[in-house]
Amino acid sequence: MAILTGIVAFYTDPTSISNTSEFWGIIYINISVVLIIFYIMSVLFLWYIEKNITTPIESISEITDDYTNDDDNIENSEKIISEIKNFTEDKGEIGILANSLEKMIINLENYMEKLRKVTSEKERINTELDIAKKIQESILPNKFPAFPNKVEFDVYAMSKSAEKVGGGDFYDFFLIDENHLAIVIADVSDKGIPAALFMMIAKTLIKSNLLNENTPDEAFFNANNQLCEDNDQNMFVTAWMGVLEIDTGKFTFVNAGHNPPILKDNEKSVWLKSSPGFVLGGIKDIKYLQNKITLKPGDRLLLYTDGVTEAINNKEEFFGEKRLIETFDKKGDSQIKEVLDSIKDDIDLFAGDIDQFDDITMLILEYKKE
Template identity: 45%
Template sequence: MKIKLLPKFILSLGVIGVILTIAISLFSYRSSRSYLENLYAQRVMTNSNSIADMMSVSDVKKILAEGGDKTEEYSEMVTLFNKLKKDSDVTYLSLVVPDEDSVHFYIDALVEEMGDDPANQIAYGSDILYTDAANPDDPADMEKYITIWNQYQQNKGVDHPLVTDNSYGYNYTGVSVILDENGKALAEIQYILDMKEVRNYLNSFLINMLLISFCIIAVTMAAYIVFVRKTITRPISRLADFTQEITESGKFENQRITMKTGDEIEALSDSFNFMMEELENYIANLSKVTAEKERIGTELDIARNIQASMLPCIFPAFPDRKEFDIYATMTPAKEVGGDFYDFFMVDETHLAIVMADVSGKGVPAALFMVIGKTLIKDHTTPGRDLGEVFSTVNNLLCEANSEGLFITAFEGVLDLVTGEFCFVNAGHEMPFICKAGGSFAAYKIRPGFVLAGFEDMNYKAGSMTLDVGDLIFQYTDGVTEATNVENQLYGMERLEQVLNRVKDRTPSEILPEVKKDIDAFVGEAPQFDDITMLCVEYKAKMEKA
């Protein structure tokens, strides 16, 4: 499902807005919390220390002594504590003496005007266990009471308020010791400030910051979305609709769009108009080129048909001749190729075969092939030495070779009476010979120079004797140099193997099997060279006339 640009933009902007709202609110909350906690901590410790410093050691000793609550000093101290509690708006203000598992209360300030309940006042001499005071679900709360006792043993109070959250509420507790004349802890002041209202204030502050930040960011986002919609998404949507309309209609002529945004979108529309103009020109030129290619393709098809008709292509080629069986194929790499084969009767008792490969491909090679094929056939006459034939053809080709092409060629003439096979090789591949009852093997021939390379080259003919049942397989380098997708060559070894697998078959059966094996080896790789093959079997000797 496709989602338009504006919803995507709104969604991403909304996510950013939520993140900013939370980040700003949390930052403000943490800053305010840190400031208020430090402020109240300083207040608790300053007041606690000040009250401890105010205490008269002798008065404290009298209060702590047995019957101290009956003394005048006790009454005066209680009045002072109540006044300090009221003036400082402190939650709990007490004079206590701790020990290892409890705390003894001697004065617990009470101000009914502040909402204190006399029933909850801790009486003189009361002993409160730490286990009763601490939060049973929070082991760390118990550790704070132990910390007060450990500090008291060292004649010290605490440097920072202890934060407790138990049955007495969420409090900051300042503890300051009262030292006697010898610097030993005599008692301590517990100054406890209820922080519940501060915490409630901070929670309320966080909620308000979230709401305020959300409202500000939401309004800003709404204004920005309107701006983006007008200046970005609407012009882009217009351009998208325009292109979609062109795509659906398929009409590219005289299609233009005008945008005056004064930014990159206007530049994009100008570029689109330029592209449309270029596309019109391209389509017009493409139509001309296509028509021209179709014309050339038609002419090449005609040329391919002409070339195919110039090569022997009707088989069996000599149905009335029982002395031999011959078959040949050519698969051009392009519409027309540079390879060619030929076979013809020189006279009633001699069969000539030709296999050649023109350098280059396409039309030039095909035209040069026609010239070469014609010259070789015209100069192959009864009794003429094949070396002389190639020497003559070479000079004639050099005279009409302005393109610098050349031909590798092999020609052989089989005497159907004696089995003598005369041949000449101008830089071509070695033929494969299969003796009757034997196997195919490459017949090593020292090749001469290519035709149309240099004038006045001398070519020497060779000969061998074929027996009845022998086969000759000749080919061009398009066979052995066929390449697969891994750039491996088909090679002479594979060719010999496939020939020997089908050596007992007829020439018309051998060549398709070789081509099938080449195709399997090449796979999906393109064909870069013509593949031309010819096979002839000497089946019977011709009787002399």
């Protein structure tokens, strides 16, 4: 009681305190009271921080960890959002953080859903393209030598589907009879399974028309009309076809909007140009013009699709017709398989690390009869 009386007296009249020890005792008591009050305020402040900031942040952090580390929660985001909503009513920073996290999860779920759809669609397209490649590979003749009992000529062909497309190109060669060989190369306007199926139909129609003793121009005329029927997809085929009379070397050919082949004789390589007719499957009753030449022993004919000349490098340059004919000239005296392999190697070297964007298809015919 004396100390309390001294404190009151100290604050009301400091001069009333004459004893030094009593003075310092009062000072110490004041300091102690201040420290106790400070301690109590600190505890209350920390309790407030713990309750209103630290604990909610830890809870939100745990919810976030659960969401990011547990696949089931990613699939069941409604539960996570309901847990976050417990904090969204807060008017301070915690509420802002919770609302932001809720929006982030909703946006992320929407993005994931879109990504799942895109991935599913991409897988479907890749599956379709893979099927198209297999269809293409399965119907193209690929056993060589193709006619081991025929010494008058030799034929070799190859088709390399692009990585992301397929089904558009095809080639064919077959004996119409013992004295006539047909060769065909073509390119369908579309890609994927529709193109692969259209390719099969076009290949079958061209072959069946030739086997029915039609001339090349008649075969194209009939095949074109048949392809135009029920062509709801408006697809078409560029095609080039020739028929070799084996014992004489007479060669009859017709063009339906396709690249002209290259003819190499003992002197040089030249383009075997002709008046190109309209594509197959575009318009009915189109007339096709036949052309004729006579092949000499040693002559070679190179057929190709536009994936060869339109191969592109990292400078956005095309491989082009000039490089093609130069490569054919350079390797023209090698075995015909080596010639096509060499052209393909030159294309790959030219393109470098640029992905092949179109099918590369080539066929070479060599006439040997003396």
